[in-house]
Structures are given as structure tokens and as C-alpha cells.
Amino acid sequence: MIELIHAERCIDCNLCVKTCPRDVFDATDGTPVIARQEDCQTCFLCELYCPVDALYVAPQAEARVPIDAAAIETGGQLGGYVRAMGWRRGKPGGTENDPTRHLRVRGAG
Amino acid sequence: MTTTETYSPFSASRDEVADVLIIGGGPAGTWAALAAAAQGARVILADKGYCGTSGATAPSNTGAWYLPAGARRDAEVERRLERSTGLAHRRWIVRTMEQALRGLDDIAVAGYPFPFDEEGRPYRANLRGPDYMAFMRRRVVRAGVRILDHHPATELLWSDGVVAGAAGLHPRSGERWQVRAGAVVIAAGGCTFLSHALGCDGNTGDGYLMAAEAGARLSGMEFSAQYGLCVADASVTKGLPFALASFTLEDGSPLPETGEERAVRIARAIVEGHQVYACLDRGREEEHDWLRRGQPNCFLPHDRAGIDPFTQRFRVALRSEGTVRGVGGLDLIDDDCATTVPGLFAAGDAATRENLAGAVTGGGSPNASWAIASGTWSGRGAARFAQSLGDAALTRPVRALGGAGLRPRRAASDELTARALLPYVQAETLPLDVNFFRSGGRIARSQQTLDALWEDVRDHAAGAGREALRVRELAAMTATGRFIWAAAAARTESRGLHRRVDLPDTDAAQSHRIHVSGVDEVFATPDDTARRALAS
Numbered sequence: 001m002i003e004l005i006h007a008e009r010c011i012d013c014n015l016c017v018k019t020c021p022r023d024v025f026d027a028t029d030g031t032p033v034i035a036r037q038e039d040c041q042t043c044f045l046c047e048l049y050c051p052v053d054a055l056y057v058a059p060q061a062e063a064r065v066p067i068d069a070a071a072i073e074t075g076g077q078l079g080g081y082v083r084a085m086g087w088r089r090g091k092p093g094g095t096e097n098d099p100t101r102h103l104r105v106r107g108a109g
Numbered sequence: 110m111t112t113t114e115t116y117s118p119f120s121a122s123r124d125e126v127a128d129v130l131i132i133g134g135g136p137a138g139t140w141a142a143l144a145a146a147a148q149g150a151r152v153i154l155a156d157k158g159y160c161g162t163s164g165a166t167a168p169s170n171t172g173a174w175y176l177p178a179g180a181r182r183d184a185e186v187e188r189r190l191e192r193s194t195g196l197a198h199r200r201w202i203v204r205t206m207e208q209a210l211r212g213l214d215d216i217a218v219a220g221y222p223f224p225f226d227e228e229g230r231p232y233r234a235n236l237r238g239p240d241y242m243a244f245m246r247r248r249v250v251r252a253g254v255r256i257l258d259h260h261p262a263t264e265l266l267w268s269d270g271v272v273a274g275a276a277g278l279h280p281r282s283g284e285r286w287q288v289r290a291g292a293v294v295i296a297a298g299g300c301t302f303l304s305h306a307l308g309c310d311g312n313t314g315d316g317y318l319m320a321a322e323a324g325a326r327l328s329g330m331e332f333s334a335q336y337g338l339c340v341a342d343a344s345v346t347k348g349l350p351f352a353l354a355s356f357t358l359e360d361g362s363p364l365p366e367t368g369e370e371r372a373v374r375i376a377r378a379i380v381e382g383h384q385v386y387a388c389l390d391r392g393r394e395e396e397h398d399w400l401r402r403g404q405p406n407c408f409l410p411h412d413r414a415g416i417d418p419f420t421q422r423f424r425v426a427l428r429s430e431g432t433v434r435g436v437g438g439l440d441l442i443d444d445d446c447a448t449t450v451p452g453l454f455a456a457g458d459a460a461t462r463e464n465l466a467g468a469v470t471g472g473g474s475p476n477a478s479w480a481i482a483s484g485t486w487s488g489r490g491a492a493r494f495a496q497s498l499g500d501a502a503l504t505r506p507v508r509a510l511g512g513a514g515l516r517p518r519r520a521a522s523d524e525l526t527a528r529a530l531l532p533y534v535q536a537e538t539l540p541l542d543v544n545f546f547r548s549g550g551r552i553a554r555s556q557q558t559l560d561a562l563w564e565d566v567r568d569h570a571a572g573a574g575r576e577a578l579r580v581r582e583l584a585a586m587t588a589t590g591r592f593i594w595a596a597a598a599a600r601t602e603s604r605g606l607h608r609r610v611d612l613p614d615t616d617a618a619q620s621h622r623i624h625v626s627g628v629d630e631v632f633a634t635p636d637d638t639a640r641r642a643l644a645s
Binding site for chain 1: 157308406
């Protein structure tokens with residue numbers, strides 16, 4: 001589930017509020033807040049749509065887990081999914097390089 | 110159809126009109142919106158979440174049928190027909206393949222960046238979810254469609270025997286909205302009972318319930334015991350990595366090989382109390398690289414837990430994919446994907462996919478291709494239906510059909526919250542020993558439990574604001590569970606995704622579909638006409 005909005009990175013653009021399919025975030029006067037964490041479906045899409053890599057979704061889908069915000073940032077995990085996909089500043093990119101076809105051609109999917 | 114005369118009058122703070130209203134903004138909904146707009150219709154698309162991230166496709170990566178006429182296509186048609194155990198239709202498989210091909214070519218021309226293979230030819234048989242849905246949203250906006258994000262539809266509007274729009278709730282403001290429309294396309298997805306399968310938690314069967322309240326029939330609901338394999342505790346139910354996996358039990362011994370399909374062997378081990386582990390140690394290094402680069406979200410659970418899944422084993426679990434990657438949904442009566450109710454069309458996972466998959470999963474290429482094809486057909490059909498009514502359709506007197514969870518018949522109770530009731534629905538729909546492996550006695554018990562729950566919800570459950578939405582979702586999941594078990598009780602055999610431990614054999618005399626309908630009383634009836642048509 002979503003565990004972290006990194007306040008120093010966040011630019012208050014509220015794109016996470018707009019694009020979360022489960023309506024988990026609320027806008028405020030400043031940094032958005034995780035208002036309904038229990039509704040998060042752990043789809044990681046907010047990380048893709050965040051233009052400044054300020055969000056972190058823990059992979060555990062059913063329970064809150066303690067996280068170490070500093071370790072997540074220094075460990076390069078903020079924005080890690082975005083870079084692996086090839087999206088940039090909240091915009092799509094990289095699907096033209098998707099090698100999944102090699103696996104599908106072999107009949108794996 | 111439910112009697113609605115006694116319900117309180119409906120007043121919406123936001124009242125709009127359109128020729129076609131699309132409910133749901135996943136792939137099927139966006140294709141429907143494009144097709145309706147191309148007919149010149151004024152189109153509104155209402156999404157429960159955000160069109161672009163909503164639904165099972167957006168966070169995923171899916172194959173699609175890109176098969177020009179020829180030997181490869183013919184072979185795939187035969188393979189699908191054989192797997193379907195007699196319940197699919199050759200004509201529907203072929204026309205879906207043809208329409209999916211046109212759709213994939215269409216988005217390629219419009220600029221979707223498909224990859225190219227080593228010979229420089231475009232590879233269009235794969236869609237990366239986040240990019241695909243962001244692209245579809247932009248196209249829908251450019252086509253002049255009005256998108257209402259975060260506008261969950263909760264009920265249909267009705268005018269003199271015809272569906273005439275839908276109404277819903279805006280969770281942030283708590284305001285009710287309605288769109289009066291000449292025709293409605295339900296593309297609201299299937300139902301996974303909040304199992305946390307990837308991208309599926311918005312799929313709570315809302316479309317099934319609102320359509321059933323209008324009298325619509327469903328089909329194939331017994332073929333719903335589809336479960337997706339994932340890292341235990343995680344959400345990423347994507348099958349591709351596991352093609353390269355070996356499986357072991359807690360003591361390191363191999364998962365018993367019984368000749369059955371993998372999911373059955375894993376489900377049995379889990380039901381018997383084992384823990385099942387996987388390690389992606391079977392592929393070549395090159396394949397590992399393709400997986401990592403092509404399916405980055407499959408590796409988030411490992412990377413964020415500090416595990417190397419290619420050398421270390423990790424525990425796995427099965428999550429219900431319900432009717433999303435199961436098969437059942439609203440029944441269709443013609444090539445336009447019309448339901449049995451005038452003015453109401455269905456597309457994507459909201460509709461039955463028995464025509465393509467029969468009794469086995471539609472997950473992957475069939476469902477992705479079906480979303481393109483059924484979306485296109487339903488959008489076009491809905492636009493034509495609306496145009497045949499003319500503008501007078503938009504000034505018709507309408508009434509709202511929603512019952513359970515919206516308008517309690519008796520005194521509302523504070524205790525019947527969605528959170529309090531959800532475990533009761535999930536206990537009858539998610540556990541492997543209830544749903545994956547079925548038996549007549551357990552089916553009857555689930556029917557009794559959900560019937561009783563339905564009466565409580567119908568008579569007493571209601572909420573305000575966001576809780577009103579949650580309670581209505583709970584009603585929809587309860588209704589979906591009742592449809593599933595009514596169909597499952599009527600199918601006294603095992604077939605495809607319907608695995609009866611008390612009746613393990615497939616009965617050739619039951620090579621027909623099972624229809625369900627009704628809301629307060631749910632009826633299951635075998636469809637002998639389809640069987641006769643197939644034989645002819």
C-alpha cells in the first residue's frame with residue numbers, strides 16, 4: 001500500500017489526487033495527504049504519474065508495514081519503478097523498448 | 110425487475126444529457142467511447158476512478174490477438190475452441206480477432222509506440238497497460254468525449270421499459286449525479302471481491318447488479334474460480350514470470366506433479382496446509398533480462414524486500430481474479446453486444462466471454478482483444494440505438510432502479526457498514542476450499558449465507574457520502590456471489606473453471622450455458638437454445 005509522500009520532493013501538483021484510481025489521496029493547502037490508505041490497491045500507478053518521484057508504495061497489499069523513509073530515498077527506491085518503465089515526469093515512455101514480445105513469442109503468455 | 114414505485118424520489122444535484130453514456134473507463138469503455146463518438150453521438154464516459162489508471166489492464170501488461178488471416182490464426186481458433194469444451198463460438202472468436210487486429214492497427218496509425226522486432230517489423234500483439242491506457246484517454250478526450258473521473262455509477266435510469274441513463278455518487282462531494290442518455294454501455298469490469306488482485310479492487314460487480322435490477326440476464330457466472338499467482342502478501346498477479354519458475358513446498362520438496370495444471374496443484378497444496386514457494390530459476394539469462402525490463406512491477410515486491418527471485422525462493426499465494434479473468438458476465442443477444450434489456454449494452458469483462466473462452470479463463474489475449482472488439486461494437490450499437498430514438502429520448506421521464514444498498518426497504522441500521530459486512534461476502538467467495546474446489550453441500554451453504562446477507566443489506570443497509578458508495582459496492586458483491594453460486598449449483602459436473610470435487614467428471618449432456626437473472630430471487634436456467642444452435 002501507499003506508505004510515503006516525500007514532503008521535500010512533493011511540488012503540491014495534486015496529480016496523485018487526480019489519477020489514483022482508488023481515490024486514496026486528499027488535496028490540502030500544501031502537500032497532499034494519504035487519506036484512505038486502506039483503499040489502496042497497490043497498483044504502483046501513482047508512482048508513475050508523480051512527476052518528481054515523491055511517492056513510495058510498499059509491495060505488501062494487505063497490511064501496513066513500517067518503512068524507513070531515509071533508507072528508501074538513499075537506496076534509490078524513490079522513482080525506481082518510473083526509471084525501469086522509462087516514464088519521465090509523469091508522462092508515458094519506454095513501451096517502444098518493451099522486450100516482452102520475446103517471451104510471448106515463445107508461448108509464455 | 111425490482112419494484113421501485115415505493116422508493117423515495119430521486120434528485121440529483123448534477124443532471125446532464127448524452128446520446129451514449131459509457132460506465133467504466135478501462136480498455137472496453139474507452140473503445141466504446143471512441144466508437145460511439147465516431148458515429149456522431151454525444152458521449153459521456155463516467156469512471157469510478159480515473160480513466161487511464163482504472164481497471165485491471167492499466168497496471169498490467171497484456172498480450173492481444175494480432176493475427177491476420179492465415180494458418181497461425183486458424184490454429185489459434187482451433188486451440189481456443191478445443192479448450193472451451195464446446196461453449197465458445199467459432200464465428201465470435203474470428204470476428205473478435207478481426208476487430209482486435211483493426212483496433213491495434215488503428216492505434217498504431219494514431220501514434221501508439223509499439224515496439225519493432227529485429228527485422229524492423231512492428232510487434233502489435235502486446236500492450237503495456239499504463240502506456241496503453243494513458244494513450245486511450247488522450248484519444249477519447251480528442252474525440253470530444255466528456256470524461257467524468259471519480260464518478261462511480263450506482264444505478265440505471267429507466268423510462269417505460271428502456272434503459273435511459275444512469276446515476277451515481279461523487280465520493281468527494283457526496284453529491285448525486287445523473288446522466289440521462291439514449292443508450293448505456295456497461296464497461297464496469299468484473300468482480301474480484303476486493304481480493305487485491307492487481308488493479309481489480311474497483312471491480313466490485315457494480316455493473317452486474319445495476320443491470321440485473323433492470324432485468325438483464327447473465328451467463329457463465331459459474332466459471333469464476335480463476336486465481337492469479339503472486340508473491341505472497343503482494344498484489345502483482347501477473348503470470349508471465351512464473352513460466353520460468355520451479356515450485357517447492359516448505360520443506361524444499363518439489364510441488365507434487367499430478368499431471369494437472371499448475372494452479373490446481375498449487376491450490377491443492379495450499380488447501381492441504383502447505384506453504385508453496387517459487388524460484389525463477391528455469392529460464393536463461395536472456396529471458397530473465399526480458400522479464401526484468403518488460404515486467405518491472407513483477408520485481409517491485411522482490412526488489413523492495415531485498416530478494417533475488419532468480420536465485421532465492423519466495424512464498425507465493427493465489428488471489429481470486431473472479432469474473433475479471435474468469436468468464437462470466439452480462440449475456441449478449443446480438444453482434445452489437447446488446448444485453449437482454451433494451452438500451453443497455455455490455456463490453457469487456459462486464460460481459461460474458463464464453464463466446465471466446467467457453468469454460469476456461471479469458472485472461473490475457475482473449476480479454477484484451479475482447480475489450481477492443483466488444484467496446485467498438487457496443488459503442489457503435491449504442492450510438493445507433495440512441496440515434497433511432499431521437500432527441501425526445503433525452504426529455505423522457507426517468508426513474509432510478511437502484512435498490513439494495515441505496516434505498517433500504519426498512520429501518521436503516523448503523524451496524525451494517527461495508528467494512529463490517531465485507532468479511533461475510535469474502536468468506537463465501539475467496540477461500541480456495543470454498544471456491545476453487547467446489548462441492549454441492551458447500552455451494553448450498555454459500556447460497557444460504559449470501560441470501561440472508563442480501564436480505565439484511567436490502568432491508569437495512571445505507572450510508573451517507575463515501576459510505577453510501579461502499580454499501581452499494583457491498584450489495585453488488587453480494588449479488589455477484591449469489592449469481593455465481595446459483596449457476597454453480599445448476600451445473601452438476603466439473604468443467605473448466607468450475608471444479609466440483611463431488612462431481613469431478615465433465616458431463617457431455619451439460620455442454621450448454623447457464624443463465625442467471627433476478628435480484629431478490631435469483632434464477633438459474635440452462636440455455637438449451639445455444640446448444641441447439643451450436644449443433645446446427
